[in-house]
Amino acid sequence: MSIELKNVSYTYMAKTPFEHLALNDISLTIPEGKITAIAGHTGSGKSTLIQHFNGLLKPDSGVVLVDGTDIGSKNNEAKMARRKVGIAFQYPEHQLFEETIAQDIAFGPKNMGCGPEETDSRVKYAMDFVNLDYNKYADRSPFHLSGGQKRRAAIAGILALKPKYLVLDEPTAGLDPKGRESLMGRILKLHKEEGTTIVLISHNMDDIAQYADNVIILSKGKVLIQASPEEAFSRVDAIHQAGLELPEIKEILNELAAKGLPIENNAYTMEKAVSEILSVLGRQGKC
Amino acid sequence: MLTDITLGQYFPGESPLHQMDARVKIVLLFFYIIAVFLFDNNINYALMTGFALSLIILSRLPMGMVLKSVKPLWWIILFSFLMHIFSTPGESLVKVWILDITGEGILKGFIISLRLVLLILISSLLMFTTSPLKLTDALESLMSPLKRVGFPAHELAMMMTIAMRFIPTLLEETDKIIKAQQSRGSDIGDGNFIQRTKGMLPVLVPLFISAFRRADELSIAMEARCYRGGEDRTRMKQQRVHDIDYVATGIFIGFICLLVGIQVIYT
Numbered sequence: 001m002s003i004e005l006k007n008v009s010y011t012y013m014a015k016t017p018f019e020h021l022a023l024n025d026i027s028l029t030i031p032e033g034k035i036t037a038i039a040g041h042t043g044s045g046k047s048t049l050i051q052h053f054n055g056l057l058k059p060d061s062g063v064v065l066v067d068g069t070d071i072g073s074k075n076n077e078a079k080m081a082r083r084k085v086g087i088a089f090q091y092p093e094h095q096l097f098e099e100t101i102a103q104d105i106a107f108g109p110k111n112m113g114c115g116p117e118e119t120d121s122r123v124k125y126a127m128d129f130v131n132l133d134y135n136k137y138a139d140r141s142p143f144h145l146s147g148g149q150k151r152r153a154a155i156a157g158i159l160a161l162k163p164k165y166l167v168l169d170e171p172t173a174g175l176d177p178k179g180r181e182s183l184m185g186r187i188l189k190l191h192k193e194e195g196t197t198i199v200l201i202s203h204n205m206d207d208i209a210q211y212a213d214n215v216i217i218l219s220k221g222k223v224l225i226q227a228s229p230e231e232a233f234s235r236v237d238a239i240h241q242a243g244l245e246l247p248e249i250k251e252i253l254n255e256l257a258a259k260g261l262p263i264e265n266n267a268y269t270m271e272k273a274v275s276e277i278l279s280v281l282g283r284q285g286k287c
Numbered sequence: 288m289l290t291d292i293t294l295g296q297y298f299p300g301e302s303p304l305h306q307m308d309a310r311v312k313i314v315l316l317f318f319y320i321i322a323v324f325l326f327d328n329n330i331n332y333a334l335m336t337g338f339a340l341s342l343i344i345l346s347r348l349p350m351g352m353v354l355k356s357v358k359p360l361w362w363i364i365l366f367s368f369l370m371h372i373f374s375t376p377g378e379s380l381v382k383v384w385i386l387d388i389t390g391e392g393i394l395k396g397f398i399i400s401l402r403l404v405l406l407i408l409i410s411s412l413l414m415f416t417t418s419p420l421k422l423t424d425a426l427e428s429l430m431s432p433l434k435r436v437g438f439p440a441h442e443l444a445m446m447m448t449i450a451m452r453f454i455p456t457l458l459e460e461t462d463k464i465i466k467a468q469q470s471r472g473s474d475i476g477d478g479n480f481i482q483r484t485k486g487m488l489p490v491l492v493p494l495f496i497s498a499f500r501r502a503d504e505l506s507i508a509m510e511a512r513c514y515r516g517g518e519d520r521t522r523m524k525q526q527r528v529h530d531i532d533y534v535a536t537g538i539f540i541g542f543i544c545l546l547v548g549i550q551v552i553y554t
Binding site for chain 2: 017051054056083086087089092094095096097107108111112143157158161
């Protein structure tokens, strides 16, 4: 099962001088159980795209299928399908509003109609997942947290919905390196332990290289590349055309290859790159 | 979608009306409105209607869009029309219950409605062809003589500019927050009045927080750039009166003279 978009187009402010075609005939598949990264230059339509995943925006043409159900329909089945997709927008901490963190995280489950006990257990589960101590933080105001903690509390508000597909729009934007790493670690843990499908929107190609199983690159409202990271990062011209950079590791390997080191040049993560370089050097008897 | 709302009503274009100086436009609009209420003879009404319509054509805006600007005030127009129909003394045409519909009433009601429609059309035309920034600049410039008696013209204009600048930002923010809360399963805008009001809280609280944060950041940014009010500030975009403004003013004066002439001859 998967999220599937078929020939989706979307125009902002149609029929005015400000008309803007944000998505142009997009077809793509987000496979279940994988980490899919969506990258693209500012204004390439990433944020518009993800808003179609749970029906916040309705395509002008085309269909969005979540696990085979057209989420554009008005029946209950479509509603349940929309609820499978949780979206954490950019700077999700701006959506916090309740008096206490626990109440804020409980907002989602309550809206879904969970009883008090189920809600409570979900709040504990979500806070535990983002590494916020329930006993310490549950009754505090979300506005007194640090930036990174606010971000995690807000993401916990989405996790409490127990989405099958979790979409994160630049989850680490504006966090310090430590905050980034801990948040990404939590997301990976969720992916591994719960099997949640992750959709990650990011400018950071190094992050994408490190985490993604699947890369989608958007440019001017169209899908430019939809492939495995290896294949995606081998298409240097297309990536530059989309206004993006290669991951640093890949740049280094490309340069080494250009300078004559006979590497396979398939690696895009630190570990793989190190082992590739070592194996070449080993063959050459230099180490 | 919320962000589909355009700021003010400005509709970019290159027509002569767009190119005119905003101050000239405001002053001419002012006199046109006075004219609409001053002259009360049928030829003049026809002339003023024709003038307004030709301005709309000259502005090269879609006619339907300009006419639509009357819509929000439709009820007021209808109300005043009905008031005049029933309350003007004269020969009774039809009797409804205890109220008489008179021929004079229909005519008077029609004329009052026409005045209102002309008023709205011509003011919307100003809003359609002038960007909000130019509009506030023009207001500041027109109000500047009042500075001598202590009227804070610059501060008022700055406040208006900032307020208008942040309308789209806050709308975008509202849209984002609504979507974020909808993603958490909230049904904003459903249910009865109390439920709907409650449903707005998850939107309003973050919106206020972000508005205060923005205000704070903006004031710091302005102070960091040594902003200290209007005295001796120069402008990046100077307001200048061009040939087109003189021509427009000339035509307008000619038009007013014509109206005055007709008014004098026929009364």
